Amino acid sequence: MFESYWRKMGDKCTVVIAGYDSLSYFADTKNLCWFLEPKLEGAIKGLHRAVGNAAADDHHVVVGTGSSQLILAALYALSPQDEPEPISVVSAVPYYSSYPEMTDFLRSGLYKWAGDAQNLDTDGPYIELVTSPNNPDGVTREAIVVNRGQGKLVHDLAYYWPHYTPISHPADYDVMLFTASKCTGHAGSRIGWALVRDKDVARKMTKFIELNTIGVSKESQLRAAKVLGAVSDSCQRSGSLEFDNFFEYSKNLLAERWDKLRDVVKRSGIFSLPEYPPQHCLFTGELTVAHPAFAWMKCSESIEDCVKFLREHKILTRSGKRFGTEQKYVRLSMVSRDEEFNLLLQRLLAIQGRD
Numbered sequence: 001m002f003e004s005y006w007r008k009m010g011d012k013c014t015v016v017i018a019g020y021d022s023l024s025y026f027a028d029t030k031n032l033c034w035f036l037e038p039k040l041e042g043a044i045k046g047l048h049r050a051v052g053n054a055a056a057d058d059h060h061v062v063v064g065t066g067s068s069q070l071i072l073a074a075l076y077a078l079s080p081q082d083e084p085e086p087i088s089v090v091s092a093v094p095y096y097s098s099y100p101e102m103t104d105f106l107r108s109g110l111y112k113w114a115g116d117a118q119n120l121d122t123d124g125p126y127i128e129l130v131t132s133p134n135n136p137d138g139v140t141r142e143a144i145v146v147n148r149g150q151g152k153l154v155h156d157l158a159y160y161w162p163h164y165t166p167i168s169h170p171a172d173y174d175v176m177l178f179t180a181s182k183c184t185g186h187a188g189s190r191i192g193w194a195l196v197r198d199k200d201v202a203r204k205m206t207k208f209i210e211l212n213t214i215g216v217s218k219e220s221q222l223r224a225a226k227v228l229g230a231v232s233d234s235c236q237r238s239g240s241l242e243f244d245n246f247f248e249y250s251k252n253l254l255a256e257r258w259d260k261l262r263d264v265v266k267r268s269g270i271f272s273l274p275e276y277p278p279q280h281c282l283f284t285g286e287l288t289v290a291h292p293a294f295a296w297m298k299c300s301e302s303i304e305d306c307v308k309f310l311r312e313h314k315i316l317t318r319s320g321k322r323f324g325t326e327q328k329y330v331r332l333s334m335v336s337r338d339e340e341f342n343l344l345l346q347r348l349l350a351i352q353g354r355d
């Protein structure tokens, strides 16, 4: 979906890397995160300042190969190292479908997936993954099991950007995760970053990445620095024809897509979508509603397996079951290319014609 914006930007984000550039493992040996390119750190902090979505300046920045690597780094860093039993990792249903898989994939002795945060059945320590706005349903969330004393929180803020949701406050949590994938669309560069308040936690996360991949690709970091810098610049040049404000441009595209989808769904009589309350956005200065990257669609009770039903109509979705809930819910992507999104609308419309 973001391709059209970056095409309009032409060569502004082209990065040239000579054969003799960036050979070392190290980027800045004085930094706690010694493989973090200073240009990327500057661009990340500059962007958070321009958008006002996170208090980055008094946090340590740890870069990762996508925020996926940082989720695991955070679990490692927050787990007690000398307990006989692994710490429970929870998230409220419906949760991002990768959390259970990535938590249990290597059967770690340090942490284990314990499911829905609402049903946490331990008085001991736990880690809660708080995704806000949430994937799959786009809802703004707070921690569920906060104040039980022994809980540690990881805030996955991949979608806390003004094209997806109103920016209500600068987030200021202990561990916050962001990613270029969702912010600018550059998923293939695999750049994510963590903003970490505590030095020891940041150091342990850095250690995890050191042992896992000995740092993060410098080519990717330099490209991401350029792209994030261009987004910050675009925020200063609102209204200029040459530099569309990236977030305004993307928000308008998403709003248009959501209007079209809501229209098709309303006519169907068999599907429904969540509504999002209007909220004041500090970034745009306007009252806006969320336009999530995914649509969390509920299907009528008469359809038993919604994924199967939609697949028969050539629409690929992910089942509610994968997100810890019922299969009458499915997740649809709102951020595909134009042609794909238009086909989705056409095929949804065709179902209504027949059923």
Ligand SMILES: Cc1ncc(COP(=O)(O)O)c(C=O)c1O
Pocket (backbone or CB within 6 Å): 065, 066, 067, 068, 069, 096, 131, 135, 156, 158, 178, 179, 180, 181, 187, 190, 191, 192
């Ligand atoms: C909530 C959430 N967190 C993390 C990720 C992982 O993103 P990446 O590894 O591309 O940074 C995703 C990707 O879909 C996501 O939706």
